[in-house]
Amino acid sequence: MRTSWEEAGWERLADGVARRRLPQWDATVGVVAGTTGVLLVDTGSGLAEGAELRRQVRGVLGREVSHIALTHPHFDHVLGTAAFAGVTVFGATGMGELLRREPEALLTDAVRNGADPGAAAEAVDTLVVPQHAVCGERTLDLGDRHVLLANVGPGHSAHDLAVCVQGSAGGPEVVFCGDLVEESGEPQAGPDALPACWPAALDRLLSLGGEEARYVPGHGAVVDARFVRTQREELARRFGVSPV
Template sequence: MGTQGEPGAAEAHWERLAPGVARRRMPGWDETIGAIAGRTGVLVVDTGATLRAGAEIRREVTELFGLPVTHVALTHPHFDHVLGTAAFLGFSGLKVYGAVGLDELMQREREAMRRTAERHGVDPEEAAEAADLLVLPHHLVSGEVAVDLDGDGDGQQVLLANVGPGHTAHDLAVLAVGRDGAPDIVFCGDLVEESGEPQAGSDALPHAWPAALDRLLALGGEDALYVPGHGAVVDAGFVRSQRDELAARFGVA
């Protein structure tokens, strides 16, 4: 097992979910980062809380798959999921996706995100740097968008789905279509949390959250693996139970 920054560190940090699909639980805030590889590039799901974290993710993903990060999908606008994006800009054709409206919200809330990051323990200089270099998504998803990582129709297929609002007003899910008998894998962002009760902050829309999980289940189906924004990988039954708990918690049918 390698240590951070040494050869082999990527294999130690990342959990392989299927051929070409992996995820990492980051230290500190336990946010999940996803990676879905085609033959020519990798889509990364969320980018960590700082540029330093983003650079580490980029380095390790390249080590895992031997490919550049060509696509980034941001599941929602919380600091621990988006502030590392600028570390991926070394690839000139990088495509950054988010739910429609995410770009305007991130631009408007840039300073609030910096303050939130500091309040949660990010070094002030690192938080300021990440906020100054904040990358806004330029491919906006209003319904569903199919992404062909190889551009030829024969490689890894990824579906981006705007399934929110719920945890925030801009919740994006990422479905890696299973190949060679592997299950579909759904990266849920913080619509689903396994390591604790789902967090409903001031930007949550509690009345809409159960319906967002209904859409998430329709996207993945009964046999998919669901990857929470925080915690261990779960199944459809867990998502359904969490949906019912949220409905009871917020008084939604």
């Protein structure tokens, strides 16, 4: 018997579009369902979370995830991908090479932030990295809807990918932002961030979504264009980036 998104602990954003805030690091994952495909946006922080997400999507939709889009290469957004063997995975250009080249850095970051060392090591060892690199923009056909994958970075990382979902029946567009936008706290700028480029990445994000879109941060509540624009201005001041 199928469940609803709400019964499974997800927030429904539009027809066939939902997201869930995962408990430990408040990282957001999203799902976009079409008639011929199901896209998952990010996969959580480990095999257990990934497997739970897979079961939940199956329980609501009655079918499996067919595509994954990874918004950036941080552990709390990618380590669940190991639970999705055989699924087509997309990431910004260079992300796959980075994850193959630096698995130990991914593991170290996960453990430093509180992940169980054994579970994190297993997820890193079996990690499914993006097979398809997005340079510029790429459109996914999920049957009755098209989803735009846009390489809008660098900013929060060197490999930031946005996922833009056209609204149905005249509804607003939904934009999954990854950690380019954070609502639950100040945006985190780690060692792989490119602060001088971050405001421009948010400009590109706003140009894709427009004023009426619902913007889904990597952490926190769904926001509007005004919030994204304010965060862009705050980041520019924080990092000393001159206005355009």
